[in-house]
Amino acid sequence: MFRVWDISLLICFSVSLMFVGVEGRSELPPPMNLTFKWETPFTLNLTWEKPKDLDPDCKVNYTVCVHHSQDCSVKTKSDMQGDKRSQTKRVQNTTCKFNISNENGLCISVTVNPETCENKNHSPSLDISLPPPTVTLVTNRSYEYSHNRLKCTWRPVDVVQDLGFYYWSPQKNMVIKCNDMTFGECVIHDALLKDMTSMFYLFNGTYNGKPVNNTFMDKRPAQYVKLNKPQLTIQKDGHNLRFQTNKSDLDEFGPHCYIYKYKYSKCDKIEPEKEVIEDNKYEVDHDSNCKYRASVQIIFSDKCGAGKSDPSDEVEYGENRDAHLPALLAVIIIPLIVSCCLIVSLVLLRRHKDIIFPKIPEPTLIFKDMLINNIRMPEDLRSPTDGRLYVPIEEIVESKISLEPETPLVPTTANAGIKNSDD
Numbered sequence: 334m335f336r337v338w339d340i341s342l343l344i345c346f347s348v349s350l351m352f353v354g355v356e357g358r359s360e361l362p363p364p365m366n367l368t369f370k371w372e373t374p375f376t377l378n379l380t381w382e383k384p385k386d387l388d389p390d391c392k393v394n395y396t397v398c399v400h401h402s403q404d405c406s407v408k409t410k411s412d413m414q415g416d417k418r419s420q421t422k423r424v425q426n427t428t429c430k431f432n433i434s435n436e437n438g439l440c441i442s443v444t445v446n447p448e449t450c451e452n453k454n455h456s457p458s459l460d461i462s463l464p465p466p467t468v469t470l471v472t473n474r475s476y477e478y479s480h481n482r483l484k485c486t487w488r489p490v491d492v493v494q495d496l497g498f499y500y501w502s503p504q505k506n507m508v509i510k511c512n513d514m515t516f517g518e519c520v521i522h523d524a525l526l527k528d529m530t531s532m533f534y535l536f537n538g539t540y541n542g543k544p545v546n547n548t549f550m551d552k553r554p555a556q557y558v559k560l561n562k563p564q565l566t567i568q569k570d571g572h573n574l575r576f577q578t579n580k581s582d583l584d585e586f587g588p589h590c591y592i593y594k595y596k597y598s599k600c601d602k603i604e605p606e607k608e609v610i611e612d613n614k615y616e617v618d619h620d621s622n623c624k625y626r627a628s629v630q631i632i633f634s635d636k637c638g639a640g641k642s643d644p645s646d647e648v649e650y651g652e653n654r655d656a657h658l659p660a661l662l663a664v665i666i667i668p669l670i671v672s673c674c675l676i677v678s679l680v681l682l683r684r685h686k687d688i689i690f691p692k693i694p695e696p697t698l699i700f701k702d703m704l705i706n707n708i709r710m711p712e713d714l715r716s717p718t719d720g721r722l723y724v725p726i727e728e729i730v731e732s733k734i735s736l737e738p739e740t741p742l743v744p745t746t747a748n749a750g751i752k753n754s755d756d
C-alpha cells in the first residue's frame with residue numbers, strides 16, 4: 334500500500350518536473366460558472382462554461398469528478414488511491430449528469446484538458462462543494478431480498494412525522510414511493526428489482542419545520558439475498574448415507590447460484606464442511622456404528638450476488654455403538670449370561686423343587702414296579718392317595734391278576750420308594 338503510494342508520488346513529481354522543464358508549456362485557464370441542479374433527488378445536472386480567453390484554434394474537453402465528501406482538499410488523495418467513492422467522467426460538452434447520493438456531501442471539480450492545443454497543460458480544477466443534508470433521518474439501514482420483495486429496515490434518528498421512503502426505478506425512470514411501511518421498515522414490491530445494478534433510496538420529511546432530503550446509494554438487491562431456512566433429511570442409500578436438502582425457495586435464480594453447505598459430525602467427531610453447488614444431495618460412506626448429526630445452510634454464490642439462509646435444524650441418524658461389541662458379546666458376555674442363568678436355575682430348582690416337581694412319585698413307582706416285577710395290588714390301595722391315582726389302572730392290573738403269587742415281594746419295594754421320596 335505504502336509502496337504504491339510512494340511510487341505514485343514519485344511519478345507525479347517527475348512528470349511535473351518534466352512539464353516545468355519544457356519551454357513554452359502553459360496551463361489552460363480553468364472553466365467558469367460551474368453550477369449544479371438536482372433534476373431528481375438522485376440525479377445531479379452540472380453545467381459550466383468554456384474558459385475565457387481561449388485560443389480559437391484550441392479544442393478542449395473536460396474532466397468532471399464527483400467525490401462523496403464535502404471536503405475538496407482530500408480529493409487528490411482519493412483520486413490517487415482509486416477511491417470507489419468518487420466518479421469521474423470525461424466529456425466534450427459543458428454539461429453532464431451524475432446519478433449520486435447526497436449522504437456525505439459532495440465535492441465537484443472540473444478541469445479543462447487540451448485536445449488539439451499547442452503546448453498546453455490541463456487547467457487547475459474549478460471546485461464547488463455541496464454540504465451534506467442538515468439532518469440524517471435514519472441510520473443502520475439493512476436489506477433482505479427475496480422473490481421480488483426487498484425488505485428495507487432502518488433505525489430512525491429522531492421522530493419525523495411525515496417520513497417518506499422512496500426508491501429510484503431506472504427502468505421506469507421514476508422515483509417510486511414505498512407504501513408498505515411500518516415503523517423502521519418498508520417492503521418494496523417490484524419485479525424489476527432482480528435486474529437492478531445499484532439502488533438509490535430517498536428518505537425525506539420535515540424536520541424542525543424544514544424539508545430534508547436524505548439520499549443513499551446501495552448495492553443491488555441480489556447482494557442482499559435472504560433464503561428460507563432449509564430442511565435436511567438423511568437417508569440410507571446402500572452403503573452410503575445421503576444428505577438431502579428440501580429445495581423450498583431456490584428457484585428464483587439459476588441453479589448455479591445456490592451453494593449447499595453441509596456440516597456434519599460422525600461419532601461426535603466434526604468432519605470438514607462440504608460445499609456442493611447446484612446439486613442438493615451429498616453422500617458419505619455410512620458407518621453403522623456411528624451417530625451422524627448434520628445440518629445444511631444455503632449460500633448464495635458470489636457469482637450471482639451475496640446472501641445466505643439460516644442453518645437448518647440439526648438432524649440425527651443412527652446411534653454410537655462400540656464396533657467390538659458383538660464379538661465381545663459372543664465371546665464373553667453370552668457364556669457369562671448362560672452360566673449365570675444355569676446357576677440361578679439350579680439354585681431355584683433346588684430350593685423350590687417341591688413346587689416345580691411336586692411329589693407324584695406314584696407313576697414312576699408304578700412304572701418301576703411294572704418294570705421291575707409288575708403287579709401287587711392290595712398293598713398300594715391301602716394308602717388313600719395312591720388309591721385314587723390308581724383307579725383307572727386297576728382294570729389293567731386286574732387283567733394281570735394271574736400273577737398274584739409273587740405279591741410277597743411287593744411291599745418291600747413299595748416301602749423303599751415312598752421312603753426315598755420323603756427325604
Ligand SMILES: *[C@@H]1O[C@H](CO)[C@@H](O)[C@H](O)[C@H]1NC(C)=O
Binds near residue numbers: 365
Ligand atoms: C459567469 O461568471 C462570471 C464571473 O466569474 C460572471 O461575470 C458572469 O456573469 C457569469 N455568467 C453567468 C451566466 O452566470
Ligand SMILES: *[C@@H]1O[C@H](CO)[C@@H](O)[C@H](O)[C@H]1NC(C)=O
Binds near residue numbers: 373374544546
Ligand atoms: C428534496 O427533493 C425535492 C424533490 O427532488 C426537491 O424539490 C427539494 O427541493 C429537495 N429539498 C431539499 C431540502 O433538498
Ligand SMILES: *[C@@H]1O[C@H](CO)[C@@H](O)[C@H](O)[C@H]1NC(C)=O
Binds near residue numbers: 425426
Ligand atoms: C452535447 O450537447 C449536445 C446538445 O447540448 C448534444 O446534442 C450532444 O449529444 C452532447 N454530446 C455529448 C457527448 O454529451
Ligand SMILES: *[C@@H]1O[C@H](CO)[C@@H](O)[C@H](O)[C@H]1NC(C)=O
Binds near residue numbers: 380429
Ligand atoms: C442540465 O440542465 C440544463 C438546463 O438547466 C440543460 O440545458 C442541460 O442539457 C442539462 N444537462 C444534461 C446532461 O441533461
Ligand SMILES: *[C@@H]1O[C@H](CO)[C@@H](O)[C@H](O)[C@H]1NC(C)=O
Binds near residue numbers: 424425446
Ligand atoms: C479528451 O481529450 C483527450 C486528449 O487530450 C482525449 O484523449 C480524450 O479521448 C478526449 N475525451 C473526450 C471525451 O473527447
Ligand SMILES: *[C@@H]1O[C@H](CO)[C@@H](O)[C@H](O)[C@H]1NC(C)=O
Binds near residue numbers: 472473488
Ligand atoms: C447500528 O447497529 C449496530 C448493531 O446492530 C449498533 O452497534 C450500532 O450502534 C448502530 N448504530 C447506530 C448509529 O445506531
Ligand SMILES: *[C@@H]1O[C@H](CO)[C@@H](O)[C@H](O)[C@H]1NC(C)=O
Binds near residue numbers: 504
Ligand atoms: C442514471 O441512472 C439511469 C438509470 O439507471 C440511467 O439511465 C442513466 O444513464 C444514468 N445516468 C448517468 C449519468 O449515469
Ligand SMILES: *[C@@H]1O[C@H](CO)[C@@H](O)[C@H](O)[C@H]1NC(C)=O
Binds near residue numbers: 495497537539544
Ligand atoms: C419527498 O420526496 C418526494 C419525491 O421527490 C416528494 O414527492 C415529496 O413531496 C417529498 N416529501 C417531503 C416531505 O419533502
Ligand SMILES: *[C@@H]1O[C@H](CO)[C@@H](O)[C@H](O)[C@H]1NC(C)=O
Binds near residue numbers: 564579580581
Ligand atoms: C419441503 O418443505 C416444505 C415446507 O416445509 C414441505 O411442505 C414439503 O413437503 C417438503 N418437501 C420435501 C420433498 O420434503
